[in-house]
Amino acid sequence: MVNNQQTQIEALLKRDRAIVLFGLVTISVLAWIYILRMAWGIRNMDMTIGMPHMHTWEAFDLVMVFVMWAVMMVAMMVPSASPIVLAFAKIYRKRRECDRLLVPTGAFLLGYLVIWTGFSFLVTLAQWGLHSAALLSPMMVSTSPILGGLLLLFAGIFQLTPLKQACLSYCRSPIGFLMSEWREGTQGAFMMGFRHGGYCVGCCWVLMLLLFVTGVMNLLWVAIIAGFVLIEKMFPFGVWVSRVAGLLLIGWGISMLLPSLS
Template identity: 50%
Template structure:
């Protein structure tokens, strides 16, 4: 009977985690679609180009946009980790609410991407101040775009990228080596996993400034690539292959800039 009750609880936890993820991801993408449609109707940027005329409220809205976009892009790839955390939380003594603990884990995970979003907003303001962004929030300088592409390609080959990607691709190893009990432990685990995820993907997120921050086709493509890197059997080698593609793309862009 106890085994049957446990299995029923595990199934319920998995459904709750998947359902919650589905709702959050759907809401996040719906928000982005509405913002993109609003920008298309107005024929203008979501935020003013001149940083000196941006109000605190406008800056807050820009930050919200980045935070929602990071959730939309990164949560699908975190699904295996969240499901595993829910299972182990339910099985371990003293962790009676597997899905609830996983919700706290997800909150910690999203907190790291919220902090990244703060840095992204600061970087966007710097690019605007330097007149390097177009109204579509894409780099207007070929040299700047080439620099980001080459840097992103090189990063795909660094030991830091490989180490962070390994943690993202090995949920079981992560939870076994970083497990913490209680609600605060779940939050700290989420923070730590989020830091590995940021370490893995932060340069890829900078590519948003190449294709356009609110170019949803570009956003979806990057989100799909992050998912492939984390879940595909040959994700490590695909990651390095992308590095070659980005470096070649950057070199070609640089050549165009000087011809």
């Protein structure tokens, strides 16, 4: 009887993993398709595709930029969040054998994405301010070497701070986070995802601002930053990669600032 029950749980775990993984992949792919389509529109200067015009922004422009950032955060962050979502689903199934899994797992992911959506709103306001000050080009790249250099310098220094390392440690230990922060129910799952999202925002928010230097819709750099975040979180050498990247960013920032200050 015990062996039969164990076999059933193992079968459920395999099924759950497949379903959750399929959902995560689907969400990521759809987000990347949206970003690719928008980048194509920018390259062809098709402003009807949802990008803001270069005149003073109207409400529609603000909404479309917010949507762009929110979808971009989904595309960049869901892949690196997949391990903890899968771990949550596995632990939930073992704790609540007969309960439906998809609703609390979806609530966990929703909580994670809600806080990144809040970040998207704030960075949209930042882009609005830079746009109003004529510090961004039509391709959404900083037109000021000083601004670009300062962003790079700040990002590099932040990579070396205890705050960055503390937030990164939570992101790198999904099981430890779940064990220490576990809450029952769908609302509890949402709050767990929200809290974990907070640590991830604390870990990665400065890296996202680098898109103002490289180009907000520069797909190569969007992919590089997303891949870097994935390496930081998932690989044993991620901590050292983070610190080396900080030093490189500091050097890049100084090299950009020196000609402007001389």
